[in-house]
Amino acid sequence: MAIERTFSILKPDATERNITGAINALIEKAGLRIVAQKRIRMTRDQAETFYAVHKERPFFGELVDFMISGPVVVQVLEGEGAIAKYRDVMGATDPSKAADGTIRKAHAKSIGENSVHGSDAAETAKIEIAQFFSGNEIVG
């Protein structure tokens, strides 16, 4: 399988509980390499752009409010089949359905406050990475 890059966010419920290191340990244990990382506060504009695909969903307002409620850590992860691999490591969106050993099973609080985001496909990974990182900030 090809070496890929995916985009990750450690969400405000993770920074609030000071568990970003614990989550990074699970990411690295899975064989993914953190090739870019920064802690930021998303603006409302950034969050609305990032989640534009969910604009018509009933939870959109709640989702945006949550994502700007505290710091987040944005990351680029690299590895073999990184997009699918990270989705496996994260576990199901709803933590009550997440498999044992996944980040969301171990750490997520609810379907909304679910600790991590990961890109769902190669094209979205490219767009999401470009929203938060310039090329020279990614060091593989």
Ligand code: CMP
């Ligand atoms: P994420 O992978 O960041 O992509 C979209 C997010 O919407 C998802 O994780 C969840 O955190 C959030 N989400 C999905 N369904 C719901 C819901 N029913 N209520 C609140 N948030 C949701």
